[in-house]
Amino acid sequence: MRYPAPEDRRPLARIRRALIEVAFIVFLFYSNLLMGEFTRANGQGKTLAFALRDILTVTNFSIAMVAALIGMSCLNTFERSFRSGRLIFGKSLLSLRFI
Numbered sequence: 001m002r003y004p005a006p007e008d009r010r011p012l013a014r015i016r017r018a019l020i021e022v023a024f025i026v027f028l029f030y031s032n033l034l035m036g037e038f039t040r041a042n043g044q045g046k047t048l049a050f051a052l053r054d055i056l057t058v059t060n061f062s063i064a065m066v067a068a069l070i071g072m073s074c075l076n077t078f079e080r081s082f083r084s085g086r087l088i089f090g091k092s093l094l095s096l097r098f099i
Contacts, residue, residue, distance in 0.1 A: 018072060021068075021071075021072045022068040022069065025067060025068035025071045026064045026068050029060075029063070029064040029067055030056075030064065033055040037051035037054060037055060038051065
């Protein structure tokens with residue numbers, strides 16, 4: 001079996017990482033919606049099937065995708081700033097003192 005060269009695998013790794021980040025943020029969004037369906041005020045006599053039918057809508061999916069893309073871009077911005085050695089707020093990591 002031939003493996004692609006490391007420079008050829010890099011774009012696939014970026015796509016895979018982006019998909020994992022988006023899927024995780026969408027999972028957190030939907031789990032939050034599901035927990036909200038079973039609060040004391042809303043959860044009287046609801047079944048899991050009813051709650052899933054209530055939250056799995058096109059509107060909720062589009063909100064989740066927009067939130068996931070915004071979250072992914074924020075995470076990438078923070079990661080780039082930490083890797084470059086400076087924070088977004090202008091102080092360098094070397095000047096921070098942890099007590």
